[in-house]
Amino acid sequence: MEITNRPLSPHLQIYKPQLTSVLSILHRLTGVALVVGTIPFVYWLGALAAGPESFANAQALFGSVVGQIILIPWVFALFYHLCNGVRHLFWDVGLGFELKSIYTSGTIVLVAALGLTLLAYIAAYTMRGGAG
Amino acid sequence: MRLRTPLAQARGLGAAREGIHHWWTQRLTALALIPLSLWLVASIITITGADYATAVEWVQSPVVAVLLLLFIAVAFYHAQLGMQVVLEDYVHGGWAKVATIILSKFLMIALAFVAGFAVLRVALGG
Numbered sequence: 001m002e003i004t005n006r007p008l009s010p011h012l013q014i015y016k017p018q019l020t021s022v023l024s025i026l027h028r029l030t031g032v033a034l035v036v037g038t039i040p041f042v043y044w045l046g047a048l049a050a051g052p053e054s055f056a057n058a059q060a061l062f063g064s065v066v067g068q069i070i071l072i073p074w075v076f077a078l079f080y081h082l083c084n085g086v087r088h089l090f091w092d093v094g095l096g097f098e099l100k101s102i103y104t105s106g107t108i109v110l111v112a113a114l115g116l117t118l119l120a121y122i123a124a125y126t127m128r129g130g131a132g
Numbered sequence: 133m134r135l136r137t138p139l140a141q142a143r144g145l146g147a148a149r150e151g152i153h154h155w156w157t158q159r160l161t162a163l164a165l166i167p168l169s170l171w172l173v174a175s176i177i178t179i180t181g182a183d184y185a186t187a188v189e190w191v192q193s194p195v196v197a198v199l200l201l202l203f204i205a206v207a208f209y210h211a212q213l214g215m216q217v218v219l220e221d222y223v224h225g226g227w228a229k230v231a232t233i234i235l236s237k238f239l240m241i242a243l244a245f246v247a248g249f250a251v252l253r254v255a256l257g258g
Binding site: 031 | 159162163169170173179182184187208211218246247249251254
């Protein structure tokens with residue numbers, strides 16, 4: 001059934017990246033990333049259920065540099081997927097389809113996701129400082 | 133203009149053999165996840181770097197325990213629907229496609245049960 005040399009429609013690498021296409025791909029990418037990100041979340045809950053020692057290990061891991069490298073993109077992925085998901089829900093009811101509003105909403109989503117990530121990081125950092 | 137045949141409309145199934153069930157549940161779970169995930173992030177931030185006793189106390193609050201269970205159920209349901217679409221698009225070949233979708237669904241359900249059991253154990257552990 002192998003058919004070679006048949007004409008194919010241009011794929012991703014042919015097109016110039018645009019805000020619309022990049023955000024669309026990012027929605028899928030963050031969705032898959034969040035699925036992978038459920039593993040540290042389940043590990044954290046499991047560590048709490050397993051007892052004080054394993055929970056202390058989990059907290060130390062998430063507080064470390066490696067933990068931060070996992071957590072910060074995790075939070076961004078969540079906020080991005082959330083904000084862009086809301087954008088999708090508006091499209092689902094038929095709102096915001098004009099080219100101009102698609103670019104406006106795309107920019108809003110990107111700024112909101114970055115802003116919320118920064119806000120969460122500052123809040124968590126303050127909490128941690130407060131707890132000693 | 134109607135493009136659907138009366139038979140298709142009567143059955144309401146379409147090519148996916150399940151009508152709009154997948155599409156609709158994906159939207160419903162997405163809607164529920166807006167407040168649930170915002171709550172989760174905000175609530176976890178309040179116990180950043182917390183010790184064991186504080187974290188246990190957090191999960192043992194009935195509101196937190198129920199919201200955690202709701203989040204786990206809805207998030208993994210949504211994840212499983214999303215993974216199905218991604219695998220349908222990128223995994224080619226009948227068996228490989230079906231096998232990876234089934235595997236991903238089993239994995240999502242297993243993770244949801246592990247997470248749910250952990251919450252229940254802490255919440256009801258006393």
